[in-house]
Amino acid sequence: MKIVVCVKEIPDPDIAASVFQVDEAARAVVPVPGLRSVASPFDEQAIEVALRLRDQLGSAAISLVTLGDETAKAIVKNGLALGADDAYLLVDEAFDGGDATTTARALAAAIRKIGGVDLVLTGRQAADDDAGIVGCGIAEILGVPAVTFAMDVAVDGGALVVERSLGDGSETVEAPLPALVTVSHEVGKVRPASLRETMKAARQPLTVGTAADLELTAGDVGAAGARRTLERLAVPKNDVRCEFLAGESPEALAATLIERLSAARIL
Amino acid sequence: MSNPVRALVVAETSDGQPIPLVWEMLGLARRWADETGGAVHACVLGDGLDAAAVALAARGADRVHRIASPSLSPYQADAWLPDVCAVARAVGPAAVMIGHTPQGADLAPRIAFRLDAGIATACNRASWTAGRLEVTRPCYGGKAEETVSFRTATAVVTVKAKCFAPAPAQAARHGDVVAVPTVLDAASVRTRVRGSRRDASAGANLESANIVVAGGGGMKGPDGFGMLERLAVALGGAVGASRVACDLGWCPPGRQVGLSGKTVAPELYLAVGISGAGQHMAGCVNSKTIVAINTDAAAPIFRYARYGVVADCHALVPALIEVLESKAR
Ligand SMILES: Cc1cc2nc3c(=O)[nH]c(=O)nc-3n(C[C@H](O)[C@H](O)[C@H](O)COP(=O)(O)OP(=O)(O)OC[C@H]3O[C@@H](n4cnc5c(N)ncnc54)[C@H](O)[C@@H]3O)c2cc1C
Numbered sequence: 001m002k003i004v005v006c007v008k009e010i011p012d013p014d015i016a017a018s019v020f021q022v023d024e025a026a027r028a029v030v031p032v033p034g035l036r037s038v039a040s041p042f043d044e045q046a047i048e049v050a051l052r053l054r055d056q057l058g059s060a061a062i063s064l065v066t067l068g069d070e071t072a073k074a075i076v077k078n079g080l081a082l083g084a085d086d087a088y089l090l091v092d093e094a095f096d097g098g099d100a101t102t103t104a105r106a107l108a109a110a111i112r113k114i115g116g117v118d119l120v121l122t123g124r125q126a127a128d129d130d131a132g133i134v135g136c137g138i139a140e141i142l143g144v145p146a147v148t149f150a151m152d153v154a155v156d157g158g159a160l161v162v163e164r165s166l167g168d169g170s171e172t173v174e175a176p177l178p179a180l181v182t183v184s185h186e187v188g189k190v191r192p193a194s195l196r197e198t199m200k201a202a203r204q205p206l207t208v209g210t211a212a213d214l215e216l217t218a219g220d221v222g223a224a225g226a227r228r229t230l231e232r233l234a235v236p237k238n239d240v241r242c243e244f245l246a247g248e249s250p251e252a253l254a255a256t257l258i259e260r261l262s263a264a265r266i267l
Numbered sequence: 268m269s270n271p272v273r274a275l276v277v278a279e280t281s282d283g284q285p286i287p288l289v290w291e292m293l294g295l296a297r298r299w300a301d302e303t304g305g306a307v308h309a310c311v312l313g314d315g316l317d318a319a320a321v322a323l324a325a326r327g328a329d330r331v332h333r334i335a336s337p338s339l340s341p342y343q344a345d346a347w348l349p350d351v352c353a354v355a356r357a358v359g360p361a362a363v364m365i366g367h368t369p370q371g372a373d374l375a376p377r378i379a380f381r382l383d384a385g386i387a388t389a390c391n392r393a394s395w396t397a398g399r400l401e402v403t404r405p406c407y408g409g410k411a412e413e414t415v416s417f418r419t420a421t422a423v424v425t426v427k428a429k430c431f432a433p434a435p436a437q438a439a440r441h442g443d444v445v446a447v448p449t450v451l452d453a454a455s456v457r458t459r460v461r462g463s464r465r466d467a468s469a470g471a472n473l474e475s476a477n478i479v480v481a482g483g484g485g486m487k488g489p490d491g492f493g494m495l496e497r498l499a500v501a502l503g504g505a506v507g508a509s510r511v512a513c514d515l516g517w518c519p520p521g522r523q524v525g526l527s528g529k530t531v532a533p534e535l536y537l538a539v540g541i542s543g544a545g546q547h548m549a550g551c552v553n554s555k556t557i558v559a560i561n562t563d564a565a566a567p568i569f570r571y572a573r574y575g576v577v578a579d580c581h582a583l584v585p586a587l588i589e590v591l592e593s594k595a596r
Contacts, residue, residue: 227385
């Protein structure tokens with residue numbers, strides 16, 4: 001079984017709102033001191049799903065693919081330390097100014113180039129754009145079925161069996177391979193990397209690819225291929241002023257709160 | 268806004284009726300159509316659904332494309348794609364509008380790629396500027412919002428719940444309901460639904476409740492949620508939760524509010540032991556009044572709250588229940 005996991009480097013989604021800043025003119029997040037780059041958490045869980053499948057099947061080749069900057073190397077190395085076999089880093093100025101459409105095109109082209117891939121895993125959405133477009137886009141381009149919001153993935157007699165989250169429950173979906181699955185947070189905890197694997201991963205070479213390597217033309221990727229334009233990026237305004245209630249005891253505070261809510265006709 | 272705006276609303280149904288978010292999309296599409304002399308199209312897919320089609324017309328659709336076939340129910344992206352794309356190609360809308368629900372988020376990207384259309388998901392505002400659609404959507408876990416426009420004649424947008432005023436029902440309003448035969452070739456459905464589980468206790472009433480009492484990491488365990496349940500009963504509300512509480516198994520995942528959970532906008536959102544991370548607030552910022560109870564006066568939740576109580580919820584919540592119950596006696 002050959003598995004590709006798509007991984008994206010993003011600014012730490014857990015950064016406090018009080019520190020987070022955007023540069024409105026540049027339409028970009030400001031790299032404030034202390035803002036770390038991390039792998040999108042759903043993508044880490046996608047790697048975990050690949051590792052669980054390998055555990056289940058006894059063997060599986062796991063490749064990581066990322067489109068991003070040179071700095072994404074660190075994220076990919078971490079994935080290798082977790083047990084992935086090899087990694088592809090797509091870096092090219094030609095990718096700049098792209099959108100979900102062009103990202104899906106580049107990743108799909110890389111997956112085609114790798115060849116013989118049975119299963120593509122992505123996160124349900126990247127935790128920076130929060131959009132959830134690229135996964136299904138790759139599947140459409142490759143012409144394979146996609147199953148989204150996976151909470152559990154298994155292989156049963158050559159077919160994929162996915163438990164997918166529906167908000168108020170779940171459903172079990174079967175799909176033939178090759179297929180694409182987007183992974184949701186319900187898959188749970190990811191395993192830690194071992195020190196030995198981390199040392200090994202540090203020495204492992206990465207394959208670096210450009211748009212030309214993928215036989216993509218300038219019109220396919222980057223700003224030229226994008227289907228949408230980012231007009232503005234801003235921090236939402238919040239004009240709520242909090243009135244802190246005072247009271248000597250929980251009972252007094254509770255009475256004051258109920259009184260306030262009744263007076264404001266909320267209760 | 269100048270050119271007549273034609274929009275196509277893809278209606279998700281539950282128990283034979285469109286879900287409330289469909290009315291919100293129809294409200295928005297109707298407003299565009301009225302302001303520009305455009306038109307509102309809706310499509311509904313599944314088995315039967317006559318009543319749903321009539322309801323869509325009564326809420327503002329000029330034309331309802333009803334595609335009835337047992338192979339379209341239950342929903343599967345593979346099954347719905349050919350028909351939704353066929354209707355979209357026939358209508359040629361400026362916007363294909365799909366609810367941002369687990370179903371809509373599963374369907375929309377594929378529609379966009381098949382139509383080669385630009386797409387934006389989880390939009391909470393939309394406007395026409397110089398004849399161009401601009402949508403705004405939260406990103407970076409709700410810490411930022413982006414406004415995007417599209418370079419394609421048709422855009423696919425998924426619309427977040429509780430962000431737009433719903434279209435009112437006008438019983439006397441009749442749109443055209445047309446029965447469109449399905450174009451689905453059953454062989455093109457590659458996936459198969461083996462079975463599904465509906466988590467009845469999971470918070471089906473959460474999205475429609477007027478009052479939501481939500482608990483987070485500060486609840487310390489399932490017992491804390493037992494206490495919140497009692498408070499919710501005393502207030503006549505529903506219980507919600509942060510992801511931390513759901514991930515730890517303190518309450519069912521169907522109660523999760525936020526970016527990767529449900530969107531609520533009740534009259535009162537009482538956040539108990541919730542820090543107020545952007546990803547959580549993404550699911551409740553549109554609440555009319557937020558009240559926060561937290562031991563940490565510096566918790567970000569107080570930036571969203573109208574009233575704040577800095578207290579240990581394990582002492583305050585029982586006191587609140589006592590006040591409410593004694594009032595009721
Ligand atoms: C991509 C992504 C998607 C996410 N989606 C969601 C989502 O949909 N929904 C969601 O909720 N989160 C989501 N998260 C997680 C989110 O970032 C936060 O981690 C989470 O919301 C924190 O939950 P919490 O505030 O309950 O827990 P904590 O961060 O543990 O905070 C607990 C709070 O309780 C207070 N407290 C502790 N003890 C008491 C006490 N005795 N009395 C009163 N207060 C007390 C503390 O001061 C603290 O403020 C997502 C994260 C990512 C990266």
